[in-house]
Amino acid sequence: MSNTETQPAELKCGGPAGDGPSPAVEVLTARQVPLGGPRAMPVRRTLPQRARTLIGAWCFADHYGPDDVSATGGMDVAPHPHTGLQTVSWLFSGEIEHRDSLGSHALVRPGELNLMTGGFGISHTEVSTPRTTILHGVQLWVALPGEHRHAARDFQHYVPGPVRLDGGTARVFLGTLAGDTSPVRTFTPLLGAELSVDPGATVTLGVDPEFEHGLLVDSGDVRLDGTALKPAELGYAAPGRAELTVVNEGPGTARLVLLGGPPFGEEIVMWWNFVGRTHDDIVRAREDWENASDRFGGVEGYPGDRLPAPALPNATLTPRRNPAPATKDAR
Template sequence: MSNLETRPAEQVCSAGELREGVELLTPRDVPLGGPRAMSVRRTIPQRARSLVGAWCFSDHYGPDDVSSSAGMQVPPHPHTGLQTVSWLFQGEILHRDSVGSLQTVRPGELNLMTAGRGISHSEESPAQGRPPLLHGVQLWTALPGSALDSDPHFEHHGDLPVATVDGARVEVFMGGLSAGGGELVSPARTYTPLVGAQLDLEPGAEVWLDVDPAFEHALLVDSGDVALEGETVPVAGLGYVSPGRSRLVVRAGASGPVRAVLIGGTPFEEDVIMWWNFMGRTHEEVARARADWMAQVADAGGDATAYTPGAAGRRFGRVEGYPTGPLRAPALPDVRLKPRTRPHP
């Protein structure tokens, strides 16, 4: 998914301070506008915390009625230095990218795109036979410096590990997690130690998750009354806990079922700059990525079908089959930001 903000802030992302207890992060509504005409609830990055492990971006959207509209329509756009994780609760999204992928993602399945040095893709609601509601999360992970120049690639995983224990269903889509005495490990490729999982709890259920004490974790609540480590996390909010715990307790209230997404990982040791859809280590890297993309758009005359993979300046490749031209990158901000050193407790 593209960040369709017309004036995206340049974010210097660092791990943040390690704190006692549960830190609550409040989402902000971001109107994405454009042809998709939808808004999202964004919890990271924000000033209080920009990373949870390698997780650097969290948009929570829907349920949106797409039965009488074009639904999600995100034209070809670029990414560098990150992985995009598409995870749905309801609906369908069709993904196209410049490495030749054409893949529909549905609830319980994972679309994972690794940008490496550069990739472009589009996302859309299927034109025919799609479910009436669209509801899910879009997550990004920051790639470590060793993978920034890696080849872009795409993965789809439709058979992910699931366990049911103590009135809770746990499905792991990234990394690994212990639940009910068993280890759940996703087949998806990761570049740093991390975990991503959907938790569905029956009313009143309590699940104990064995976790890596080197990980920090956060729980994004989609629906229901839920407590993380005894602290209530509101719907659309993110509850964060520092490393040091070998077990996490998630409890559902008695009023109804709960659906939430757990993310976590070892604190990311590298500070990164994120602007629009680009991740880099310096302002110059981000500015170069924007210039490369805009040169590609200009050379194609704004026509996505005119891309020539491998030609000069074609860092981001060609997306086949999307009916309109690519997104133009917003103007860079006037200020120059430098990465900060990572805070330590």
Template structure:
């Protein structure tokens, strides 16, 4: 998924609300802001990461929650070819289908309960479109910041179907990393995990955590209460490191949540548009490299370069926005 806003101020974080629940080290409830994804018939998405006061949970650095959206009315997800550096994209669906094409040569339709993981390394480009199957698209798009070494490595793509497991009354799918004795196959480069958890009505569910991990809980449907905070759909509860357990109490309708965890990411992170780098100059160089491929594609219908060979079927690609007039700084 691309950050398609043309206003760099919004790309840099925007005015999303953060509600502190107590003293330093206490949980934070992060409220989403609505962002249009696409052109004139843009599909709205709800973004909780990044925000000005919190940019990451572990290495998780971006979280969009979208749908359920009627694709007949909105056009669904329509994101032309666009680039990434320094990150992994994670596509997880609750309903609908999305066709993914990228410059690794991958062309695949992802469906609910399956995960697409694309590792950008030094540069990759991809597109995502809702298919004609069904009328609803509903899911989450996440990014993971890559550490040194992996962030300048090769681009790659992996598709994985995690097996659901019943754990103490909850239905759990671990789609990235390792948690609760379940391990996902796709490659990760920092200690982290991502999982979908389905809770029955009124359930009180306890799961162990690594105290070294930061943890986030995004509610998709229903509601949960944890550490005194009631978390509604599209809200993200951020828990600092130091906890050895996660306790979730589902509301009367039950709940479906994403649980994301990871060791704090210590390297500097400069995020702009679809790029995760270390400093301003790295972002400028990536933008220049992509703009050369955009110009070649529009002149010839295809292109190759830092971000790889453009796949067939790309009618157009997204140009990068203009850079701000001040130097980009690492996020807190």
């Protein structure tokens, strides 16, 4: 997925800063951003934001739907570039056609992971299929660590099976949870899972205490370690927890996405669809895209022009850091 904002913020992210403890669970609210389509399908963005720019290596989280494509036009994102990151596509309903400059042509379907590695440079398209009526899911980005930020282009597909929990189910698409491990390769330790929590149930999950975690609520009224979260909110839990407790207080099944990873120890610069380490990295990536260099390759089969890069801001790069992670004693 592309960041289609016409004036994307330029962010220097990573590395702890700030003083004093954080609340037990920090509640992050989303902002609405238009995404592609003739009538601009809206998405809800919880990462990055001023309060928090990274959760582990997770650096971008868009949450969309349930979207009636007959009213919005659905998703139609023209060829666009990425550097220094992996994209993670996960759907709840609908279907998206993916094409990239590696030559991959795949369908993104509910419960199936599609992970694309941008590394030094890749381009791709995402278009909801004609048979899609309701489009609903998340699009996530993972920042690559410095030693791997120029990794080769790659595309992986994986279908995780359901894992029964006491009070719900999990589908683990990255990392390890509830005794299940995804075989999908990542460049830093990560956790990514869809959770379903039964009405009135309490689910306790054993997690890595070295990880910080984010719980994105798709549906349901839930509590994470006692803190209430509403749909479209993301609850942040600092490192130091050996368990996370999720309570579904609503009458229906709650659907959630759990993200995690150790705090990302490097500073990164994010702008538009690029992740680099310096302002000059971003400038070079933008120039290479605008000049149609071989760095990003070409996408075959899309009936339209590629996305132009927005103009760079005429401003000095200002660091925007995460608060210092206030660890919680492992339970």
